[in-house]
Amino acid sequence: MRITVIAKQPVPGRVKTRLCPPCSPEQAAALAAAALADTLTAVRAVAADRTLLLDGEYPADGFDICHQRGDGLGERLANGFADRPGPTLLIGMDTPQADPELLGAALAWLGQADAVLGAAEDGGWWALGLRDPAHGELLRDVPMSTPDTGRLTALALAGAGLRVLPLPVLRDVDTLAxxxxxxxxxxxGWFARTLAGIDLPVTT
Structure with a gap:
């Protein structure tokens, strides 16, 4: 079993841009870095192979670094699954509340199904596990970063005849709220401590 974290190097102006304003690009990048640090820490605590599917550069002890390739997010996800063998749980860097217990349970559920899918509250998804990484090809035609991405991903998996188990719905970090x-x-976690150290308006 493998856990792959897809991430972008936390460079100001390239990450968490929907936090700006009220955050500055530097503050948004600091929050992105903290979320990624918490995510990597959680993954390290799970008994699994570990890959960081990376856009840019970022040090990650204990992770196999695999650089993203492809034009769109769907293509990069499909290639990320294809580049490493075996059952894989792919997660993003925007849910630092996903703890080792949840990730370990997701891997266990993947052992009982063809796929597991964790919906996000905004209509996307925060985790996708595939027993056969070749099924990542299904993602190439799924519109990404839309309110329907989660639903369309589930339809694509079901349409291929896969047995899919749902993971808990999580809220990912897009806005200050x-x-x-x-x-x-x-x-x-690092994310909560970093947020607490940033002077921001009380209301959003």
């Missing part, structure tokens, strides 16, 4: 809500779910 998201960031504050997620921080309360993992108050001891």
């Amino acid at each position: 998201d960031a504050r809500a997620v921080a309360t779910m993992a108050p001891g």
